[in-house]
Amino acid sequence: MRLSRYFLPVLKEPPSDAQIVSHRLMLRAGMIRQQAAGIYSWLPLGYRVLRRIEAIVHEEQERVGHIPLLMPTLQPADLWRESGRYDAYGAEMLRVRDRHKRDLLYGPTNEEMITDIFRAHVGSYRDLPLTLYHIQWKFRDEIRPRFGVMRGREFLMKDGYNFDVDKAAALHAYNRHMVSYLRTYERMGLTAIPMRADSGPIGGDDTHEFLVLAQTGESEVFYDDRVTALKLGARAVDHDDPAAVKAVCEEFTSLYARTDETHDEAAFAQVPQAHRKVGRGIEVGQIFYFGTKYSEPMGAVVVNDQGERVPVHMGSHGIGVSRLLGAIIEASHDERGIIWPEGVTPYHAGIVNLKQGDGAADAACEGLYAALAAKGLSALYDDRGERAGAKFATMDLIGLPWRLTVGPRGLAAGVVELTCRRTGESEEMSPEAAVDRLAQIYAAHP
Numbered sequence: 001m002r003l004s005r006y007f008l009p010v011l012k013e014p015p016s017d018a019q020i021v022s023h024r025l026m027l028r029a030g031m032i033r034q035q036a037a038g039i040y041s042w043l044p045l046g047y048r049v050l051r052r053i054e055a056i057v058h059e060e061q062e063r064v065g066h067i068p069l070l071m072p073t074l075q076p077a078d079l080w081r082e083s084g085r086y087d088a089y090g091a092e093m094l095r096v097r098d099r100h101k102r103d104l105l106y107g108p109t110n111e112e113m114i115t116d117i118f119r120a121h122v123g124s125y126r127d128l129p130l131t132l133y134h135i136q137w138k139f140r141d142e143i144r145p146r147f148g149v150m151r152g153r154e155f156l157m158k159d160g161y162n163f164d165v166d167k168a169a170a171l172h173a174y175n176r177h178m179v180s181y182l183r184t185y186e187r188m189g190l191t192a193i194p195m196r197a198d199s200g201p202i203g204g205d206d207t208h209e210f211l212v213l214a215q216t217g218e219s220e221v222f223y224d225d226r227v228t229a230l231k232l233g234a235r236a237v238d239h240d241d242p243a244a245v246k247a248v249c250e251e252f253t254s255l256y257a258r259t260d261e262t263h264d265e266a267a268f269a270q271v272p273q274a275h276r277k278v279g280r281g282i283e284v285g286q287i288f289y290f291g292t293k294y295s296e297p298m299g300a301v302v303v304n305d306q307g308e309r310v311p312v313h314m315g316s317h318g319i320g321v322s323r324l325l326g327a328i329i330e331a332s333h334d335e336r337g338i339i340w341p342e343g344v345t346p347y348h349a350g351i352v353n354l355k356q357g358d359g360a361a362d363a364a365c366e367g368l369y370a371a372l373a374a375k376g377l378s379a380l381y382d383d384r385g386e387r388a389g390a391k392f393a394t395m396d397l398i399g400l401p402w403r404l405t406v407g408p409r410g411l412a413a414g415v416v417e418l419t420c421r422r423t424g425e426s427e428e429m430s431p432e433a434a435v436d437r438l439a440q441i442y443a444a445h446p
């Protein structure tokens, strides 16, 4: 993309009403625009990151065998009357009535609807296990929408639902979600710690939240800091092997890590003093096992291998797709702007032309742009007639992890400059070597 033809409405002045850094930076970098309290338009740069995050979520769900579908945002109230949640959900639910005076609601979550789909089409244990998920906009009329996309009213969520013949199978699905979530967040450059949680209005016995440590997080967290060093890395985990999956979950949940909701002072006191940490965290996901809470009242039954009709065992599993943009920025920025992890960056590299209109510089930039594209890498080329300082400031603000700087002086020596946004370190090399280096870097971030 050439910046002269792009739509990147950066703001010079940080908006005064934005309280936390990710909200300020998303507004300044022209990623979002607020349309009403907690409701945002996603401007091109923000939308690009949102789609990157969505793509990673899809890939990691499909990797473990979960099946994407798409349910609507509007749901009939009658489904929620079956589970009893239409009255129970309260003021957070946005209720609407159509011209025929039928009650609808803008879905805050989808347990009822997915259970309805299941009961209509599945009747035998032979069709299990089954996990269906979608990535869809949700609406919750939060009493205090704030912090930009972190606590919106309309927000994008991945929500998935497992259906299993019994509790043991459903707990395997729970564990499989935990492992797939760990990989999902790692690919986004995040450390998200699974913490035992409280189930809230979803209901159920087993639940973990995934928290990204950040001072601006809304949850208070208590943890053994050795948990932050755990990494899934590139190891292969057979997602169909319950023991293998469970072993990973045990590795990631055996050290103490809880939110204030489930915090236990006595257990925390057992953590060696040097490792005992209290901090704050951003909830970027949650998994639940809730058994037959919905399948019983809604009549979602299967015939098991004994020929008995049994309510199916379920769980639900959510990732805050739009909140993740805020969480990533909270975890990765400096005083100059955002620093995108390679896995989610909107463009792989920025190209800054120090002397727009100089024949050699223009040609070299065009050459780099084409060579990167040929390797499947996207570049944002600042081809505006601005001074170098302004171009650098824009690149630093929007946070592309790598910048190529091209100017007549370097070109005379046969080099361009490759700069790492995170460390600020620069290296001079030939344009070909720079393209190869970037291809190598991104090979590790598919």
Ligand code: ATP
Pocket (backbone or CB within 6 Å): 109, 140, 142, 149, 150, 151, 152, 153, 154, 155, 156, 157, 200, 283, 284, 285, 286, 318, 319, 320, 321, 322, 323
């Ligand atoms: P919270 O405690 O933050 O209100 P929740 O526990 O009610 O969230 P879940 O039902 O677990 O939310 O939804 C799954 C994920 O969706 C959450 O982990 C969070 O990342 C995201 N999410 C929930 N509410 C919002 C919101 N208002 N704005 C943006 N993301 C949200």
Ligand code: MG
Pocket (backbone or CB within 6 Å): 209, 283, 285, 286
């Ligand atoms: Mg939650």
